[in-house]
Amino acid sequence: MATKRILNKKSMDFLEKYLNNAAPTGYEWDGQNIWMDYLKPYVDEFFTDTYGTAVGVINPKAKYKVVIEGHADEISWYVNYISDNGLIYVIRNGGSDHQIAPSKIVNIHTKKGIVKGVFGWPAIHTRNKAKEEPPKPNNIFIDCGCKTKDEVEKLGVHVGCVITYPDEFHILNKDNFVCRALDNRMGGFMIAEVARLLKENKKKLPFGLYIVNAVQEEIGLRGAQMITDTIKPNIAIVTDVTHDTTTPMIDQKVQGHVENGKGPVIAYAPAVQQKLRDLITDTAEEKKIPFQRAACSRATGTDTDAFAYSNGGVASALISLPLRYMHTTVETVHRDDVENVIKLIYETLLKIKDGDTFSYFK
Numbered sequence: 441m442a443t444k445r446i447l448n449k450k451s452m453d454f455l456e457k458y459l460n461n462a463a464p465t466g467y468e469w470d471g472q473n474i475w476m477d478y479l480k481p482y483v484d485e486f487f488t489d490t491y492g493t494a495v496g497v498i499n500p501k502a503k504y505k506v507v508i509e510g511h512a513d514e515i516s517w518y519v520n521y522i523s524d525n526g527l528i529y530v531i532r533n534g535g536s537d538h539q540i541a542p543s544k545i546v547n548i549h550t551k552k553g554i555v556k557g558v559f560g561w562p563a564i565h566t567r568n569k570a571k572e573e574p575p576k577p578n579n580i581f582i583d584c585g586c587k588t589k590d591e592v593e594k595l596g597v598h599v600g601c602v603i604t605y606p607d608e609f610h611i612l613n614k615d616n617f618v619c620r621a622l623d624n625r626m627g628g629f630m631i632a633e634v635a636r637l638l639k640e641n642k643k644k645l646p647f648g649l650y651i652v653n654a655v656q657e658e659i660g661l662r663g664a665q666m667i668t669d670t671i672k673p674n675i676a677i678v679t680d681v682t683h684d685t686t687t688p689m690i691d692q693k694v695q696g697h698v699e700n701g702k703g704p705v706i707a708y709a710p711a712v713q714q715k716l717r718d719l720i721t722d723t724a725e726e727k728k729i730p731f732q733r734a735a736c737s738r739a740t741g742t743d744t745d746a747f748a749y750s751n752g753g754v755a756s757a758l759i760s761l762p763l764r765y766m767h768t769t770v771e772t773v774h775r776d777d778v779e780n781v782i783k784l785i786y787e788t789l790l791k792i793k794d795g796d797t798f799s800y801f802k
Contacts, residue, residue, distance in 0.1 A: 447633070447779060451629075451633060454478045456608075458471060459619045459621060462549070464515070464533055464534075464604050465514070465533050465657075466513075466602070466655075468492045468512045468656075471628075472512055472653060475632065476496070479496045479632050479635055482496070483635060484497055492663075493653065494652075495650055495671070498635065498651070499647065499648045502794075504647040504794045505648045505650060505671060506674065506677070508634060508650070508785055509627070509631065509652040509653075509678045509679070510654070511624045511657035511664070514623070515532070515621075516603055517546075517604075518599075519598065521599070522592050522593070522599070523589065526583075526591055527581045529580075529582075530582065533602060535767050536767065537768060538577045538580055539574070541580045542559050542561035544769065546558065547606050548584065548603050549601055549604070550598075555597055556584065557603075559580055559581070560582070612772070616772050616773070618772050620770075622771040622772075626681060630781050630782050631651050631652075631653070635649075645789065647674075649789065654667055657680075661746040665750070668746060673747070675716065675754065675798070676744070676747035676754050677757050677758075677785060678756065679785065680760055681760060681761045698732055699732070700762045700763070700772065700773065700777060702730060703729065704724075704729070704761065704780050705731070705762060706758070707733075708735045708736065709737075709758070710739075713748070713755040713756055715755070715800065719798075720757055723784065723788045724787075727783065730780060744758040759785060761781050
């Protein structure tokens, strides 16, 4: 008998709208408004902070606080220099990949609206085949059809304008979701779906649940650092993406073995509190939710680190979504993994008791 799907038409309509909206690091507010509008029926209240992290709260008066968290921002570029002949040179806003830039269409965000441009590149006929220069951060450039710097500036483009890719959501072979910014718009989507399931299934939690969509993860976990000091949670369960390592040119002896479609990835790392992680793996086994494991070294590189080492130490865990082609415009995840991350967080929350310390000591 087929397993009942978690994602319904309303969920998918929200996901597509949410992904297609641009929300680069430092400019997340439009996406946050879409996210809060969707989450509103499933929470008791909202608050936001100075930099735009959005938090929906269930049971806001409870003293014991549990966070489930994803991050809202996507990588992008900044206008860094405009040449006299009207070409635009860029710097990163987050970990943007210079190798994929040539031939990509871009949106330059200005006060006058979107200005279209293209990352140009010399034609193959004109390049020295013996000494081809690869794309590098200092040689990629944007052409917006202007001949002079003044012409560019009249369009509203100036140093500091943020630049995103317009690539939109689509589905490959029925179950593979493809878009830019799945890292980590999928996290915000999945925690919103957890809130929806709690409401629709009329589950009453014995603690305050803080559904956190943090900003500025891509430039150093900054949104999580700010909001954990505001909430002061007892527990944090973070969800982000991690690499599917089964595609070409990835060394599994270095990166480990993770595969799209094989389930959520539970992290082992110093920042991951062992007792909380054990609760998650035990829940997965009991509920027959498939999962994978991944070992991190000194840090997870996700908002888990920010929560774990805040406020004197917060019991934190990381449940990751396998993803192919990270930081490109064709990031790819599998529907089954998305649904199983949602199930795993949902079922784990139902096992957390008010006042749980997850102490190693009796």
